Amino acid sequence: MTHRLxxxxxxxxxxxxxxxxxxxxxxxxxxxxxxTVASYHPRRLALTVSGIIxxxxxxxxxxxxxxxxxxxxxxxxxxxxxxxxxxxxxxYALSSGPASLDHWDLTVRRVPGGRISNHLIDTLAxxxxxxxxxxxxxxHHNPLFHGDDLVFLAGGSGVVPAMSMIRDILDNGLDRRFxxxxxxxxxxxxxxxxxxxxxxxxxxxxxxxxxxxxPGNGWAGPTGLLSSTLIKTxxxxxxxxxxxxxxPQALYPYALRQLEELGHPRRRIRFEANGAPADxxxxxxxxxxxxxxxxxxxTAGGTSFRTPRGRPLLDALEDQGIRPEAACRSGECGLCRVxxxxxxxxxxxxxxxxxxxxxxxxxxxxxxxxVTDLDLDL
Amino acid sequence: xxxxxAVVIGAGNAGLxxxxxLQRAGLRTLLVERHSIPGGCATSFRRGRYxxxxxxxxxxxxxxEGQEFSLRGLFEKLGVIDRLDFVQEHDLYRAVxxxxxxxxxxxxxxxxxxxxxxxxxxxxxxxxRFFQLVKDTTIWQMAAMRGLxxxxxxxxxxxxxxxxxSEVLDDHFDDPRLKSVLATYWTYAGQPPSRLAxxxxxxxxxxxxxxxxxxxxxxxxAMSSAFLDSFLAAGGEVRFNTAVEAILTERGRAVGVxxxxxxxxxxxxxxxxxxxxxxxxxxGDAVPTTVRNDLATRRxxxxxxxxxxxxxxxxxxxxxxxxxxxxxxxxxxxxLHASWHTLEPxxxxxxxxxxxxxxxxxxxGATHVSLMTLxxxxxxxxxxxxxxxxxxxxxxxxxLDRVEVITPGIRDAIEEVDVATPMTMSRYLGHPGGAIYxxxxxxxxxxxxxxxxxxxxxxxxHLAGSWVATGGFQPxxxxxxxxxxxxxxxxxx
Numbered sequence: 001m002t003h004r005l006x007x008x009x010x011x012x013x014x015x016x017x018x019x020x021x022x023x024x025x026x027x028x029x030x031x032x033x034x035x036t037v038a039s040y041h042p043r044r045l046a047l048t049v050s051g052i053i054x055x056x057x058x059x060x061x062x063x064x065x066x067x068x069x070x071x072x073x074x075x076x077x078x079x080x081x082x083x084x085x086x087x088x089x090x091x092y093a094l095s096s097g098p099a100s101l102d103h104w105d106l107t108v109r110r111v112p113g114g115r116i117s118n119h120l121i122d123t124l125a126x127x128x129x130x131x132x133x134x135x136x137x138x139x140h141h142n143p144l145f146h147g148d149d150l151v152f153l154a155g156g157s158g159v160v161p162a163m164s165m166i167r168d169i170l171d172n173g174l175d176r177r178f179x180x181x182x183x184x185x186x187x188x189x190x191x192x193x194x195x196x197x198x199x200x201x202x203x204x205x206x207x208x209x210x211x212x213x214x215p216g217n218g219w220a221g222p223t224g225l226l227s228s229t230l231i232k233t234x235x236x237x238x239x240x241x242x243x244x245x246x247x248p249q250a251l252y253p254y255a256l257r258q259l260e261e262l263g264h265p266r267r268r269i270r271f272e273a274n275g276a277p278a279d280x281x282x283x284x285x286x287x288x289x290x291x292x293x294x295x296x297x298x299t300a301g302g303t304s305f306r307t308p309r310g311r312p313l314l315d316a317l318e319d320q321g322i323r324p325e326a327a328c329r330s331g332e333c334g335l336c337r338v339x340x341x342x343x344x345x346x347x348x349x350x351x352x353x354x355x356x357x358x359x360x361x362x363x364x365x366x367x368x369x370x371v372t373d374l375d376l377d378l
Numbered sequence: 379x380x381x382x383x384a385v386v387i388g389a390g391n392a393g394l395x396x397x398x399x400l401q402r403a404g405l406r407t408l409l410v411e412r413h414s415i416p417g418g419c420a421t422s423f424r425r426g427r428y429x430x431x432x433x434x435x436x437x438x439x440x441x442x443e444g445q446e447f448s449l450r451g452l453f454e455k456l457g458v459i460d461r462l463d464f465v466q467e468h469d470l471y472r473a474v475x476x477x478x479x480x481x482x483x484x485x486x487x488x489x490x491x492x493x494x495x496x497x498x499x500x501x502x503x504x505x506x507r508f509f510q511l512v513k514d515t516t517i518w519q520m521a522a523m524r525g526l527x528x529x530x531x532x533x534x535x536x537x538x539x540x541x542x543x544s545e546v547l548d549d550h551f552d553d554p555r556l557k558s559v560l561a562t563y564w565t566y567a568g569q570p571p572s573r574l575a576x577x578x579x580x581x582x583x584x585x586x587x588x589x590x591x592x593x594x595x596x597x598x599x600a601m602s603s604a605f606l607d608s609f610l611a612a613g614g615e616v617r618f619n620t621a622v623e624a625i626l627t628e629r630g631r632a633v634g635v636x637x638x639x640x641x642x643x644x645x646x647x648x649x650x651x652x653x654x655x656x657x658x659x660x661x662g663d664a665v666p667t668t669v670r671n672d673l674a675t676r677r678x679x680x681x682x683x684x685x686x687x688x689x690x691x692x693x694x695x696x697x698x699x700x701x702x703x704x705x706x707x708x709x710x711x712x713x714l715h716a717s718w719h720t721l722e723p724x725x726x727x728x729x730x731x732x733x734x735x736x737x738x739x740x741x742x743g744a745t746h747v748s749l750m751t752l753x754x755x756x757x758x759x760x761x762x763x764x765x766x767x768x769x770x771x772x773x774x775x776x777x778l779d780r781v782e783v784i785t786p787g788i789r790d791a792i793e794e795v796d797v798a799t800p801m802t803m804s805r806y807l808g809h810p811g812g813a814i815y816x817x818x819x820x821x822x823x824x825x826x827x828x829x830x831x832x833x834x835x836x837x838x839x840h841l842a843g844s845w846v847a848t849g850g851f852q853p854x855x856x857x858x859x860x861x862x863x864x865x866x867x868x869x870x871x
């Protein structure tokens with residue numbers, strides 16, 4: 001292997017002796033690498049449903065384990081996994097804490113007209129199998145800059161990542177204050193109600209306030225929306241505390257306004273991504289003359305099909321049985337990136353495109369809408 | 379007839395230049411990439427208002443228009459020069475060892491001499507002599523690599539080229555601080571001066587001083603996308619989210635690949651930009667003994683630990699005057715190198731501030747900064763998956779402690795930060811040990827002792843990238859192009 005010039009160099013003999021005298025590295029590096037990746041970030045997991053807990057009338061927790069009982073990949077409280085069902089996939093936050101990796105809990109709430117959440121609640125049974133991705137997402141406590149005094153504004157099933165964060169604090173004995181302000185429609189809708197109240201009663205560093213929009217007669221606690229006044233009353237001055245927000249889409253612009261009214265800096269607010277915009281045409285840059293109900297022709301993967309302008313490209317592709325890799329379905333993770341060869345898409349504000357993506361015509365198909373006929377390269 | 383003339387495994391730097399070179403020469407080429415995006419290391423990702431450059435610290439070799447032997451020429455040949463905007467850095471680096479020195483070296487031979495003789499009086503002639511040796515060594519090395527007969531090569535090159543950098547520095551200088559400043563780029567090769575061949579540091583210094591350090595607007599992802607664009611425009615075919623599971627052979631010759639969906643693709647030639655251990659593992663039992671023996675004497679190289687940060691302050695407010703800063707605990711490079719096998723507080727970091735000369739990744743008034751230390755994956759072997767996150771953030775704090783020396787209060791400006799460890803590198807690159815420069819780039823690992831790039835011992839199989847050449851952007855980009863041209867010449871003959 002040695003080049004014919006090598007012996008002409010000063011030091012050649014020493015270096016050649018170094019090579020010749022080395023103990024052979026016979027490790028199977030490829031297998032080691034695969035094991036590392038599989039234990040931290042497997043692409044897919046086939047998990048067994050080992051238990052189902054009915055949380056409320058409309059929500060359930062699915063306890064998932066590996067069929068062989070081994071530990072699941074580690075995650076950061078607040079992260080989600082992609083769940084595959086019915087020809088598509090959806091992100092669901094884990095509600096269990098990261099300290100116990102022998103299982104993951106997924107807590108799912110029924111959504112009116114929802115597809116996968118309802119499908120899971122209706123069809124998943126103990127002993128069944130669920131295919132997921134590894135843990136993903138950036139909505140988690142980051143000790144490098146989030147601090148130890150936290151506020152979490154949750155709406156509905158947005159409490160799921162908060163539950164995981166609280167369990168993390170308790171299980172790992174973290175020196176961290178956590179104030180959950182949790183909005184629900186009625187007291188019967190509150191997920192983890194008893195458990196949250198019990199935790200709050202036992203742990204002075206965890207505080208939980210429930211807020212009802214339709215309290216009924218038996219409710220004596222706070223009511224209405226998570227307004228700036230209410231936040232101030234319950235949480236006091238926010239100072240530089242990190243505020244997490246997770247819930248239905250409508251909560252986000254509202255919560256942002258409330259927090260801004262309180263003078264809270266934008267960079268101390270973190271929103272969990274929550275799907276493609278319910279109505280993309282309400283974004284200012286939606287082209288005025290583009291009827292969202294009208295159909296256009298999309299050509300991709302060797303076929304052409306018609307789809308309405310208002311339907312995200314990723315969903316439209318899945319309708320045709322074409323399944324690009326996807327995870328967050330909210331514009332962030334970038335896995336569903338496709339290239340637009342011809343035509344124009346509307347990139348929703350949610351799209352976290354790279355600077356060069358725009359230049360070379362890439363889009364995140366989960367939050368991209370076909371404004372004109374399109375040719376795509378998948 | 380084969381499905382393709384060539385299959386390229388992996389769309390990293392070398393895979394992209396190889397595929398683009400082949401397709402533009404008329405070979406029907408398939409490029410296969412496991413991830414959803416081209417680039418390998420040469421990529422970026424988004425967090426909040428920021429985009430983060432993953433790997434490109436300083437692009438060497440670009441040079442000015444018309445300058446010979448530059449990377450710019452390669453970009454022109456491959457049809458990407460008009461698709462890219464380059465951003466020049468005016469300094470090589472600021473080097474800081476608290477209590478010892480704080481020197482900013484301009485990216486210019488003469489100005490660098492001035493700065494060093496001001497900072498270390500009485501050394502002007504020594505620095506000039508050292509720089510002359512750097513230039514001569516590099517020029518003779520390039521000539522020798524290109525096949526100039528040995529009798530025409532300056533014997534000084536044979537005397538100095540393979541000596542440890544530390545010895546050559548000792549020959550020239552007495553002041554340990556000056557030696558340390560001049561050796562600063564050793565971390566770009568991952569080997570301390572006692573183990574790094576002088577010719578390797580000489581080549582780096584030459585590449586940056588002669589051709590200047592550059593960044594790319596839109597980051598290294600813009601470059602990766604530009605190569606892919608050129609490849610596709612020439613009629614190339616690409617498959618993303620697809621892994622190659624096996625390299626198919628017939629009577630010892632590579633004849634195609636099997637993809638992870640089971641599809642078999644035949645090709646006259648297979649070019650692998652995957653790691654050497656993985657590439658040969660994909661051959662199954664077809665690995666020749668010569669190769670097995672060679673690989674057994676090579677050592678999996680260093681990985682890295684990086685904080686990708688979005689800071690809500692301008693570079694000036696943060697105190698960044700230059701794009702690239704190295705902050706080390708002391709002058710002991712061997713001690714620093716040894717610490718990369720441990721989780722002891724980071725002893726040396728490279729700080730890249732991408733908005734002194736903006737690449738477009740931070741919004742107005744804000745700054746994208748990365749903090750990096752090299753580290754071997756074995757530092758993380760004892761950490762259990764359940765302990766991983768805590769260990770990762772705890773170690774990250776030590777890099778922040780180190781950068782506070784030059785930017786006090788930087789923590790208060792953090793708006794986003796994401797951390798990458800050797801595990802992260804393993805995941806995204808598929809490299810053993812998360813190695814970012816391939817094998818350990820010590821004196822045994824260069825073209826004089828290893829020739830996997832020229833001789834794979836498997837007909838039809840070609841190897842390109844950091845595992846067969848040198849690590850880093852310029853070397854890997856050039857490796858892919860060189861391997862493709864060799865293949866084309868071979869076919870023509």
